[in-house]
Amino acid sequence: MGLPAPEEAILSRRDDIIAGLKSFLPKETILDSLTSMRAYDADGLSSYRQVPLAVVLPTTIQQVASVMKWCKDNQVKIVPRGAGTSLSGGATPLADGILLSLAKFNQIMDIDYENRCVVAQPGVTNLAITHAVEDAGFYYAPDPSSQIACSIGGNIAENSGGVHCLKYGLTTNNVLAVQIVTIEGEIIRIGGKHLDSGSLDLLGVLTGSEGLLGVVTEVTVRILRKPSTQRAMLVGFESALDAGKAVSDVISAGIIPAGMEMMDNPAIRAAEDFVNVGYPRDAGALLIVELDGPKVEVDFLLQSVEAIMQKAGANSVRLSQSEQERIDFWAGRKAAFPAVGRISPDYLCMDGTIPRKALPEMLVKMASLSQQYGLRVANVFHAGDGNLHPLILFDANVDGDLQRAEAFGADILRHCVKLGGVLTGEHGVGIEKRDLMGEMFNEVDLKQQQRLKCAFDPQHLLNPGKVFPQLHRCAELGRMHVHHGRLPHPDLPRF
Amino acid sequence: MQSFYPEKIENLQEIIANAVADKTALKIEGAATLDAVGHPVMAQYSVNMHKCRGIIDYDPAELVLVVRAGTPLIEIEAMLASENQFLAFEPPHFNKLFDNKSTSTSQTIGGVVGAGLAGSRRVSAGSARDYLLGFTAVSGRAEVFKSGSRVMKNVTGYDLSKLMSGSFGTLAIMDEITLKVLPAPEIVNSCVIAASDLKSAQQIISQVFASPVEASGGIVLPEKSALAVSLDIGNHAAAAIIRIEGIQVSVTDRINQIKSMMPTTQEIHILENTESRNLWRSVCDCLPLADAEQIWRISVPPSKGPALFDAVSRSTEISGFLDWAGGLVWIAGNNKELHQIIRSQIAFHGGGHATLFKADISLRSTLSVFQPLPAALHALEMRVRNAFDPCQILNPMRTQPSIEI
Numbered sequence: 045m046g047l048p049a050p051e052e053a054i055l056s057r058r059d060d061i062i063a064g065l066k067s068f069l070p071k072e073t074i075l076d077s078l079t080s081m082r083a084y085d086a087d088g089l090s091s092y093r094q095v096p097l098a099v100v101l102p103t104t105i106q107q108v109a110s111v112m113k114w115c116k117d118n119q120v121k122i123v124p125r126g127a128g129t130s131l132s133g134g135a136t137p138l139a140d141g142i143l144l145s146l147a148k149f150n151q152i153m154d155i156d157y158e159n160r161c162v163v164a165q166p167g168v169t170n171l172a173i174t175h176a177v178e179d180a181g182f183y184y185a186p187d188p189s190s191q192i193a194c195s196i197g198g199n200i201a202e203n204s205g206g207v208h209c210l211k212y213g214l215t216t217n218n219v220l221a222v223q224i225v226t227i228e229g230e231i232i233r234i235g236g237k238h239l240d241s242g243s244l245d246l247l248g249v250l251t252g253s254e255g256l257l258g259v260v261t262e263v264t265v266r267i268l269r270k271p272s273t274q275r276a277m278l279v280g281f282e283s284a285l286d287a288g289k290a291v292s293d294v295i296s297a298g299i300i301p302a303g304m305e306m307m308d309n310p311a312i313r314a315a316e317d318f319v320n321v322g323y324p325r326d327a328g329a330l331l332i333v334e335l336d337g338p339k340v341e342v343d344f345l346l347q348s349v350e351a352i353m354q355k356a357g358a359n360s361v362r363l364s365q366s367e368q369e370r371i372d373f374w375a376g377r378k379a380a381f382p383a384v385g386r387i388s389p390d391y392l393c394m395d396g397t398i399p400r401k402a403l404p405e406m407l408v409k410m411a412s413l414s415q416q417y418g419l420r421v422a423n424v425f426h427a428g429d430g431n432l433h434p435l436i437l438f439d440a441n442v443d444g445d446l447q448r449a450e451a452f453g454a455d456i457l458r459h460c461v462k463l464g465g466v467l468t469g470e471h472g473v474g475i476e477k478r479d480l481m482g483e484m485f486n487e488v489d490l491k492q493q494q495r496l497k498c499a500f501d502p503q504h505l506l507n508p509g510k511v512f513p514q515l516h517r518c519a520e521l522g523r524m525h526v527h528h529g530r531l532p533h534p535d536l537p538r539f
Numbered sequence: 540m541q542s543f544y545p546e547k548i549e550n551l552q553e554i555i556a557n558a559v560a561d562k563t564a565l566k567i568e569g570a571a572t573l574d575a576v577g578h579p580v581m582a583q584y585s586v587n588m589h590k591c592r593g594i595i596d597y598d599p600a601e602l603v604l605v606v607r608a609g610t611p612l613i614e615i616e617a618m619l620a621s622e623n624q625f626l627a628f629e630p631p632h633f634n635k636l637f638d639n640k641s642t643s644t645s646q647t648i649g650g651v652v653g654a655g656l657a658g659s660r661r662v663s664a665g666s667a668r669d670y671l672l673g674f675t676a677v678s679g680r681a682e683v684f685k686s687g688s689r690v691m692k693n694v695t696g697y698d699l700s701k702l703m704s705g706s707f708g709t710l711a712i713m714d715e716i717t718l719k720v721l722p723a724p725e726i727v728n729s730c731v732i733a734a735s736d737l738k739s740a741q742q743i744i745s746q747v748f749a750s751p752v753e754a755s756g757g758i759v760l761p762e763k764s765a766l767a768v769s770l771d772i773g774n775h776a777a778a779a780i781i782r783i784e785g786i787q788v789s790v791t792d793r794i795n796q797i798k799s800m801m802p803t804t805q806e807i808h809i810l811e812n813t814e815s816r817n818l819w820r821s822v823c824d825c826l827p828l829a830d831a832e833q834i835w836r837i838s839v840p841p842s843k844g845p846a847l848f849d850a851v852s853r854s855t856e857i858s859g860f861l862d863w864a865g866g867l868v869w870i871a872g873n874n875k876e877l878h879q880i881i882r883s884q885i886a887f888h889g890g891g892h893a894t895l896f897k898a899d900i901s902l903r904s905t906l907s908v909f910q911p912l913p914a915a916l917h918a919l920e921m922r923v924r925n926a927f928d929p930c931q932i933l934n935p936m937r938t939q940p941s942i943e944i
Binding site (some may be wrong): 053062135139156157158159160161181182203205209210214216217226230231232233234236238239240241242243244246248249251252253269271272292295296298300337338339340341344345397398399400401425429430431446464465466467468469470471472473476481484485486488489492493495496497498499500502512522524 | 540559586598599601602603614621623654661662665666668669678680682683684685686689690692693694695696697698699700701702704705706710721722723725732745748750751752774784785786788789792793794796805838839840841842853863865866889890892894909912913916919920922923925926927930938940
């Protein structure tokens with residue numbers, strides 16, 4: 045893992061590049077001193093730090109367009125950045141590229157209750173959208189753990205998820221439109237307040253493209269009416285295997301809870317010690333199951349779920365009796381990462397997804413890897429959709445510990461793929477999983493993805509070094525090699 | 540036109556490789572139900588996918604279905620129903636719309652996903668795009684590639700599934716298709732609420748969708764369309780029909796909530812299970828317009844649907860109805876200028892997307908079937924197409940957009 049070696053030719057032009065940007069941008073939009081740029085040298089993947097060539101904080105879409113065009117004309121790379129909360133290094137700066145921060149685009153432009161959508165600038169935080177509409181009883185469904193800080197533009201780039209994905213989908217299922225600025229400096233609007241935009245679904249492919257295709261300057265998202273009742277159930281199990289079985293039983297019974305989360309014993313203990321909300325410290329695994337909807341439905345389904353849990357061997361079942369108690373149930377889960385941060389100097393958070401039925405095999409593998417690498421691991425799962433968040437505990441001050449933790453993480457992800465799963469469920473590839481892409485995709489698959497990249501950014505100026513282990517030149521990718529077995533009589537229909 | 544009937548993905552690859560080498564175009568078809576959607580395809584050969592069929596894997600507990608593109612939709616729906624599951628995007632069955640004497644029900648899953656279709660549940664549950672987890676396909680470069688996976692939550696690499704859904708086979712030919720499936724609702728009831736005009740009917744739906752009732756669909760039927768599906772709405776000009784699904788106790792409760800939202804004088808007629816299901820099936824399949832020659836399918840912000848429909852009907856005689864809580868406007872008419880009227884009304888009402896969904900070949904050859912795009916977006920879309928099918932082998936011109944003037 046690492047960033048591509050910076051181009052000396054660009055580094056040596058640094059003063060000219062900064063002067064060039066200053067020639068058309070207000071000076072307060074450019075940070076170029078080492079001290080002022082320090083705050084931008086990493087995102088949520090904080091083991092990787094790099095001060096960029098310069099930080100640009102535009103305040104208008106026109107300025108974004110001018111920066112993009114200027115950079116293209118001058119062959120300067122751009123790393124877009126929202127709130128910098130990416131856990132995969134999506135916004136890790138490049139020494140020979142500018143960091144384009146959208147932080148100043150922090151206004152909500154339009155709240156349209158009639159059409160149940162909100163138009164926001166990309167720097168608006170995920171939670172701010174819900175805050176803006178909650179008085180009217182609405183909310184924005186995707187809720188990544190970082191929702192208090194992460195920006196909606198970053199959510200588009202990463203196709204962010206959250207604990208309620210199983211029922212409400214990821215970002216991609218909740219976005220109606222974006223306005224992007226291309227590397228050419230063109231401002232393009234894709235989608236609208238209507239549902240289907242016809243033609244090719246470029247909106248769908250921009251979502252989750254990790255800042256490699258364009259810079260998002262405006263977002264339209266759907267908002268939903270808050271369910272009238274939300275209740276959660278806290279269920280303790282002897283083992284994660286029993287809990288995993290219970291999760292499958294719930295879904296097999298035709299019930300799709302709003303959220304279904306699992307924590308293993310180390311995660312339970314860390315969380316309980318941190319927030320004291322009454323998690324069963326001795327349980328081998330804990331499930332938090334949340335149901336939402338009309339009160340009668342929630343009450344009815346909770347009974348069914350409770351019966352399923354008991355039958356699956358639950359040791360303890362607690363139902364939230366008040367809204368405060370429901371929030372408390374979640375408090376430990378939502379604080380799981382900082383809680384684990386308290387019991388270990390450092391941790392790496394992984395993000396693979398597996399078919400749910402493969403959970404037992406995965407857990408066995410993780411335990412053996414933990415022994416092999418001599419590193420502890422605490423597990424937090426979005427159990428309903430098979431998305432795992434193993435937290436690998438290590439100490440960066442111990443020589444070689446980070447590398448061991450990374451190797452452990454990579455082995456976990458390889459095993460996810462082996463079990464029919466994927467490298468990343470919601471955190472993105474970034475630089476973190478870039479070199480593992482070959483585990484999931486072959487060369488033809490990756491080249492096809494890169495051809496899409498070429499349609500947007502043929503010179504690879506947008507966020508290079510992320511997602512793809514190897515960048516091919518677009519001219520080379522475009523070439524056709526027709527050498528497949530020609531039929532002797534191609535005119536004759538066969539098969 | 541001569542046809543290929545590939546059975547394996549290797550056959551598909553060979554056909555495309557030959558087409559690339561010979562610079563011949565291919566028309567891609569499943570059951571050819573939607574043959575008349577899009578610009579006419581000029582091709583030397585057709586590739587018929589119906590031998591690329593079969594269920595590869597269905598795991599109800601994982602909510603995942605893997606099928607080959609040529610598998611008939613009804614076969615899939617029957618199999619899912621046996622496990623009390625369904626395709627939540629409610630794929631329309633357009634056999635009767637395009638051939639009202641048709642007794643065939645063989646629409647393929649590849650066709651449904653390729654056309655990016657969804658029924659009335661689009662507004663609450665999403666479209667085919669939202670359920671396509673992954674695929675294997677052969678591109679117009681004659682290369683076999685895959686994207687996505689078999690799991691619910693995946694952000695590894697670009698989400699090419701979104702591009703494939705709705706591309707009408709113009710980028711690549713899908714072979715293996717992985718879909719997310721969901722538990723089917725036990726009870727499907729409907730509230731029929733009469734209204735004096737389309738706007739007030741749509742506002743009733745809007746009010747319900749802004750409440751915690753969780754309706755799964757909302758349609759507005761003008762009197763004529765209601766009659767066409769044998770729905771009696773008395774002497775009223777229109778009716779709002781709201782679908783409530785789920786377990787019995789919840790459905791009853793939510794219908795009571797809807798009743799309590801309406802003025803006490805408002806009559807609400809409840810349709811129960813079979814009657815209710817049949818109505819939604821007919822509307823999803825666009826049966827109110829089954830006899831029409833020229834049909835437009837128009838996606839607009841839901842609140843603009845009634846105004847758009849009324850404005851067009853003031854210019855010329857039309858029939859039609861609104862789905863997606865007002866956001867999908869179906870319009871049928873015979874006026875030669877209908878396309879101009881519709882496109883100018885879309886612009887007037889703040890944008891949207893109109894597709895000439897059913898028309899004879901001459902109209903589809905001369906008009907822009909899809910909404911014209913702004914120049915920069917058009918250029919971008921052409922570059923994306925070129926990334927998959929640089930020689931324009933696959934369904935050439937079928938979905939070719941024009942540039943907005």
